Amino acid sequence: DPRGAAGGATDGESAPATGDRARRGRSALAALAAAVPDAGAVHVVNNNAAALLLCALAMAPGREIVVGRGELVEIGDGFRIPDLLESAGSRLREVGTTNRTSVRDYAAALGPDTGFVLKVHPSNYRVTGFTAEASLGELTQLGVPVVADIGSGLLAPHPLLPDEPDAATALRAGATVVTASGDKLLGGPQAGLLFGDEDVVERLRRHPAARALRVDKLTLAALEATLRGPAPPVRAALEASVEDLWRRAENLAGSLRDVGAEAVGSVAAVGGGGAPGVELPSAAVSLPARYAAALRTGEPAVVGRVVRDRCLLDLRTVRPDEDAKLREAVRRCG
Template identity: 40%
Template sequence: MSETVDLSALPSVDRVLKSAAISPLLARYGRSVVTDELRKTLDEIRQSAREQGTVPGEDAVFASLTSRLEYRDRSNLRPLFNLTGTVLHTNLGRALLAEEAVSAAIDAMREAAALEFDLDTGKRGERDSHLRELLRELTGAEDATIVNNNAAAVLIALSTVGGGRQAIVSRGELIEIGGAFRMPDIMEKAGVELVEVGTTNRTHAQDYIKAVRPETALILKVHTSNYRIEGFTAEVSGAKLAAIARQAGIALLNDLGSGTLVDLSRYGLAREPTVREAVAEGADLVTFSGDKLLGGPQAGFIVGRKELIAEINRNPLKRALRIDKIRIAAMVATLKLYRDPDRLASRLPTLRMLSRPEPDIRMQAERLAPQIAKLLAPKGYAVEPCRCSSQIGSGALPVDTIASAGLRITASSGSALERLAACFRSLSRPILGRLQDGALVLDLRCLQDEAQFMRSLSEGFGNALA
């Protein structure tokens, strides 16, 4: 083949770059990038022509070049369909923001904003002031501040209140969070000496009382939000720990982890302790996340006694851990939604997806199954609606699941299912499910844009499975 194929019909780099058809690509990607990718495209076409004995036309060259440029420019950080069954998926960005939060963030990005400028006095202001009153209103705390995430909130709170001294923690609450970050390690970095009390499964009030020393600065209570110990167990309530701390003249820091501002049971979910309850129990400081159950952007909140919050804000770590105007704007908009709890589930994506009724999801599965079967059946895959279970994720309600529905895709072999899963990940808008019990399951709880989902499948499917 290589002796007879005529490659002279292929256009030169110069000829392609001078053609009118190349102008849109030059405008989008720039001349240097287009030229580089064009050379690679022509090299690949020449090699293929020698092997196959056919030379493609100029249209095919443009099509191949366009495809290369689009793939090169495509980011892995692009929208996808989370059909894994985990609503707050850490690896997929956790909470989706409400439209109000998205609009507020866009406004903050486009224009200058009074981030640290007091419009009333004309003097320098504080970025926390945009959130302080809202957080006081929603939690009942005296004061509040915000940092980059909840691990940062715990770090700076420990550093401020307990640096150089001791903190008492139950052995059953020495958690490890994602990425192998452990509470003892965070305490060490904060300059706090860990004093463990109780056992893995049972800790009593007397354990805390006996552990108090002159060098004790605080009691740390940690909500075990990413695991649960069941059976013969005992723990000390926040209210009782607050009384012990007051009697000893030390502080109580209650880390709620995911944290929630509302009673989740009103939405049909298992109950979690709320921030307002932790404050009312007497905790001096309460820390919690903004991007999990709260449904906002990544952030860590610290609420509690006014004098302690003031000390935290004076800690040099505060500047290193602060958040920018974009997230502050989005968080303000998110918190404002909580002022109207009757409409919260319809406006906050996290609650909307978590509280979505199973019958609605099942109807969607039954509607989509035959459409997807038409695409997959010719390739040897079977599709049927199925019942499945969703979970909240990101450390919230670790053993509780929510009844859901989805699509169960089967094939003649496990390798075929793995190829299909890889195909779904390669789409312009990837689709992520989970391989489970010999099938690829697509949990539809988080599927909001059904039309776009089918469009993505239809547009990318032929090439991906050919």
């Protein structure tokens, strides 16, 4: 696939790579290109922060990156996107306010020093109330490159996550480059995924820093397996049938009725750096609260949550083939 080949097989080498790692790179990139056919080319680095850093180094060295004030995200462990981009020698041009930013704010900030406009999805928090933001489609009409950091790794629209941005839709809206995580909603290894215009992605791939940001063949193998293999745990949990969850909860509770177990309705949060605030209906096994600490320290450890003096074991993140182990773990704590 020529879209996959745009990554050079790629592992960030400045010359064509050879051997097993090169083959693994070509195969993983082909799988990624097939998953997002709207991309002119794709590339993989070691995390999403690295993907943004590479964009700044290659597309805006010594130039301005225009970004909304409400999107100046801290991504964990004290690392902040503004600091990351400025470390690449770029200058941030902040526009709008924390809660409201319009396309006019971006347009007024553009000039000869503009490297690109950055649109960041706040995938680990939400700002609600009196808010407004410019859409990606509006920003791509401004006549400058637009980098869309969608964060959570959703590659295509998902019916359960209608408000979560995805790579395919962002590219169709005209984004020059889309960056995303390989874990979170995609459910693969930690990696930074880059999709976009073929010539721009090739510039990113050929940048000297690309080698320092490359991934190893185990990551490439895990990424390919995520894209081509069975549904990873995160997708299986997301798409689990509520009816099946209730059936399993009732079966488990029935076999544990002597310890005070009940099947109850539950609410599961997607979380984990993707789809903040999104909750899904679920079913759980409810136990007396004293089970919470005993299960956490048992073998295997089982982490539930305590609600109104009951320990809830939500089954959305428990595989069906683990039900027997869960039952045994509860029995050992009885």
